[in-house]
Amino acid sequence: MIRSIVRGVGSSLPRRIMKNADFEGVVETSDEWIAQRTGIRQRHIASDDETTASLGEAAARVALADAGLTPADIDLIVLATSTPNNTFPATAVEIQNRLGMHHGFAFDMQAVCSGFVYAVTTADLYIRSGMAKRVLVIGSETFSRILDWNDRSTCVLFGDGAGALVLEAGEGEGTIADRGILAASLRSDGVHKDKLYVDGGPSTTGTVGHLRMEGREVFKHAVGMITDVIEATFAQAGITAEDLDWFVPHQANKRIIDASAKKLGIAEEKAVVTVNLHGNTSAASVPLALSVAVADGRIKKGDLVLLEAMGGGFTWGAVLLRW
Ligand code: ACO
Numbered sequence: 365m366i367r368s369i370v371r372g373v374g375s376s377l378p379r380r381i382m383k384n385a386d387f388e389g390v391v392e393t394s395d396e397w398i399a400q401r402t403g404i405r406q407r408h409i410a411s412d413d414e415t416t417a418s419l420g421e422a423a424a425r426v427a428l429a430d431a432g433l434t435p436a437d438i439d440l441i442v443l444a445t446s447t448p449n450n451t452f453p454a455t456a457v458e459i460q461n462r463l464g465m466h467h468g469f470a471f472d473m474q475a476v477c478s479g480f481v482y483a484v485t486t487a488d489l490y491i492r493s494g495m496a497k498r499v500l501v502i503g504s505e506t507f508s509r510i511l512d513w514n515d516r517s518t519c520v521l522f523g524d525g526a527g528a529l530v531l532e533a534g535e536g537e538g539t540i541a542d543r544g545i546l547a548a549s550l551r552s553d554g555v556h557k558d559k560l561y562v563d564g565g566p567s568t569t570g571t572v573g574h575l576r577m578e579g580r581e582v583f584k585h586a587v588g589m590i591t592d593v594i595e596a597t598f599a600q601a602g603i604t605a606e607d608l609d610w611f612v613p614h615q616a617n618k619r620i621i622d623a624s625a626k627k628l629g630i631a632e633e634k635a636v637v638t639v640n641l642h643g644n645t646s647a648a649s650v651p652l653a654l655s656v657a658v659a660d661g662r663i664k665k666g667d668l669v670l671l672e673a674m675g676g677g678f679t680w681g682a683v684l685l686r687w
Pocket residue numbers: 392393394397398401402476477516517518520560578579580581582583616617620644646674675676
């Protein structure tokens with residue numbers, strides 16, 4: 365059977381690093397409050413010349429180089445983002461043009477922090493249907509542009525950045541020993557739409573708006589939703605937490621990561637944590653974490669890796685793959 369196999373990975377971060385202490389003087393907060401509640405120590409913030417398209421392009425170029433491929437080899441670009449350069453055209457198309465790619469097709473996916481998990485699952489369907497052989501899956505965000513910098517309960521939590529994977533069609537036996545994407549589950553429930561949202565948009569206010577969040581409500585639902593969708597993914601693949609080599613969760617909050625891993629019986633040392641370095645980069649957080657764990661030698665060819673995310677909507681999902 366056809367499997368979607370990871371061929372390359374890459375990332376890109378804005379030049380400017382903002383440490384927790386740099387918020388003192390911006391809003392009433394402290395390094396201690398932020399670090400204790402979230403595990404975040406610093407985040408990267410885009411300068412005027414850095415956009416979702418430029419960061420996404422840079423991450424894509426690194427992933428292509430890692431794969432030993434060029435844009436000419438790619439059939440499809442799926443960009444997960446909630447902070448596009450423009451309302452339209454899709455930022456994926458802008459990245460396609462920046463890469464000098466004038467064949468194939470490209471589109472954006474909007475599932476907030478679950479965007480990358482949604483995009484990987486979608487790319488896998490295109491590959492398995494035979495409609496695409498090689499797909500660039502990118503998560504790129506500039507959440508700093510939609511933050512209310514006077515709201516200490518949200519502005520300290522997010523950061524900017526991008527990550528990318530190249531997925532390629534390959535042959536598998538149809539067992540979990542295959543390399544590539546093995547199982548995936550996606551969920552959403554709009555009943556929670558007011559717990560984490562942006563208070564503007566083209567069809568309502570005609571403005572971009574700012575991020576609003578009921579942090580405690582998000583926290584309350586996060587662990588249960590994450591563990592449910594992961595258990596469904598384990599059941600699909602016929603595996604247990606012990607079979608995993610690496611758990612690469614959405615990087616919103618260290619306490620949510622720890623509580624989910626504990627509830628699922630995933631050993632602490634198997635969780636890849638980068639929220640301390642990047643903050644919450646929404647759809648970019650999972651590929652950024654993957655890039656770090658591949659670069660430092662943790663994730664290796666043949667490892668069983670679980671991706672997971674939960675975000676505004678709510679949306680949530682998990683992908684199991686063999687690297
Ligand atoms: N610095 C200092 N004090 C603060 C700050 C801050 N940056 N932000 C809020 N506070 C204060 C509040 O005003 C409140 O003060 P009060 O008691 O005088 O009213 C107090 O701290 C406690 O506020 P809570 O919101 O109840 O704090 P909590 O312990 O719940 O932590 C947090 C807040 C970190 C946001 C937590 O709720 C959380 O992590 N929620 C999940 C959020 C999340 O992960 N979102 C992303 C998931 S989806 C996605 O990625 C898009």
